[in-house]
Amino acid sequence: MATVTFEHVTKKYGDVIAVDDLDLEIRDGEFMVLVGPSGCGKTTSLRMIAGLEEITEGTLRIGDRVVNDVAPKDRDIAMVFQSYALYPHMTVRDNLAFGLKLRKVPKDQIEKRVNQAAAILDLGAYLDRKPKELSGGQRQRVALGRAIVREPAVFLMDEPLSNLDAKLRVQTRAEIARLHQRLKTTVVYVTHDQVEAMTMGQRIAVMSQAKLQQVGVPQELYDHPINQFVAGFIGSPAMNFVETTVTGSGETATLEAPGLSIPLPARFRASVGPTSGRRVIAGFRPEHLDIGEPGPNVAALPARADVVEYLGNEELLHVVIGGADLVAVVSAAHRVRPGDQLTLVLPLEKLHLFDPESGLSLARNGASPA
Numbered sequence: 001m002a003t004v005t006f007e008h009v010t011k012k013y014g015d016v017i018a019v020d021d022l023d024l025e026i027r028d029g030e031f032m033v034l035v036g037p038s039g040c041g042k043t044t045s046l047r048m049i050a051g052l053e054e055i056t057e058g059t060l061r062i063g064d065r066v067v068n069d070v071a072p073k074d075r076d077i078a079m080v081f082q083s084y085a086l087y088p089h090m091t092v093r094d095n096l097a098f099g100l101k102l103r104k105v106p107k108d109q110i111e112k113r114v115n116q117a118a119a120i121l122d123l124g125a126y127l128d129r130k131p132k133e134l135s136g137g138q139r140q141r142v143a144l145g146r147a148i149v150r151e152p153a154v155f156l157m158d159e160p161l162s163n164l165d166a167k168l169r170v171q172t173r174a175e176i177a178r179l180h181q182r183l184k185t186t187v188v189y190v191t192h193d194q195v196e197a198m199t200m201g202q203r204i205a206v207m208s209q210a211k212l213q214q215v216g217v218p219q220e221l222y223d224h225p226i227n228q229f230v231a232g233f234i235g236s237p238a239m240n241f242v243e244t245t246v247t248g249s250g251e252t253a254t255l256e257a258p259g260l261s262i263p264l265p266a267r268f269r270a271s272v273g274p275t276s277g278r279r280v281i282a283g284f285r286p287e288h289l290d291i292g293e294p295g296p297n298v299a300a301l302p303a304r305a306d307v308v309e310y311l312g313n314e315e316l317l318h319v320v321i322g323g324a325d326l327v328a329v330v331s332a333a334h335r336v337r338p339g340d341q342l343t344l345v346l347p348l349e350k351l352h353l354f355d356p357e358s359g360l361s362l363a364r365n366g367a368s369p370a
């Protein structure tokens with residue numbers, strides 16, 4: 001059983017809290033992505049699993065075993081770093097075999113595992129080359145291969161694609177996903193790139209400022225972000241936020257901001273409360289806006305197009321609504337021009353509301369209030 005379990009794990013460097021009270025269970029065979037902005041504690045969390053950082057407080061388990069004090073080499077993990085750090089003077093074959101030789105694995109075993117890894121990663125033709133004779137993508141595959149030959153219970157990967165160009169990243173992303181489908185080994189994968197997280201993760205753990213914000217499958221994070229941070233971090237382009245004031249009450253309550261009036265959907269009434277005058281943050285995703293006619297269960301937002309970015313099948317519109325600069329993604333067939341006056345429509349079921357102080361979601365979108 002290669003589960004990885006953080007129980008109230010904290011890591012401090014002097015006064016700096018790098019990871020704050022992390023509670024997270026990574027399931028056996030799961031591809032878990034840790035994602036969040038720079039400095040939020042992702043690498044530190046990974047290095048604690050690897051045994052490269054001491055744990056200040058809490059308990060870390062791999063399977064049923066508490067590993068707080070277990071040496072890295074006894075943890076049955078393999079780590080792939082951002083810099084692949086291959087041995088330049090060794091061939092690909094020797095790079096792959098090196099860790100196994102150190103561990104005194106029998107020769108025939110080594111040969112078998114190296115050949116298997118090379119086949120999985122399509123490196124068979126390069127086994128006798130040196131790293132400098134390989135492309136960046138091939139080198140990254142060798143780095144992955146070095147982890148695979150170890151046959152670990154858990155793979156730890158820290159931004160393994162960040163040295164690759166955009167095209168190769170997409171390709172290698174798919175390769176790692178395929179690799180996981182074949183090997184079915186537990187993977188903990190760290191990235192600051194939410195697209196990578198969304199495309200690769202079976203579940204995603206979003207971190208910010210040393211704290212775990214939310215864990216869930218990609219669609220859960222996209223549809224039901226628990227707070228404004230997750231809402232703004234997951235999804236591209238980022239969710240629009242507008243500070244509004246609740247006006248009126250009951251069925252006629254609206255959310256008002258300069259140049260904008262949104263009917264308050266019934267599902268939010270309980271959590272917003274009867275207070276007319278309460279401030280709430282309205283959130284809606286650029287791709288949920290469209291150019292169209294107002295209708296029932298739709299908010300109509302009068303907007304002026306500012307900048308239009310043509311993307312082929314879609315247009316990314318920077319619009320001004322009241323005083324706010326917002327983003328909409330609409331079909332390129334609309335052929336919007338800068339300066340055009342538009343009516344953007346938003347299905348009310350796509351509206352999110354957040355408390356301005358706590359940032360917490362008020363009644364998760366589409367769900368009944370908790």
Ligand SMILES: Nc1ncnc2c1ncn2[C@@H]1O[C@H](COP(=O)(O)OP(=O)(O)OP(=O)(O)O)[C@@H](O)[C@H]1O
Nearest residue numbers: 013016017018037038039040041042043044045192
């Ligand atoms: N050895 C250290 N001594 C002191 N502070 C550290 C040390 N290592 C990390 N930190 C701090 O801990 C916090 C978390 O760092 P960490 O490397 O885990 O971030 P990260 O999420 O991996 O960021 P990035 O996306 O930039 O790699 C940061 O504030 C960092 O400055």
Ligand SMILES: [Mg+2]
Nearest residue numbers: 042043044158
């Ligand atoms: Mg890092």
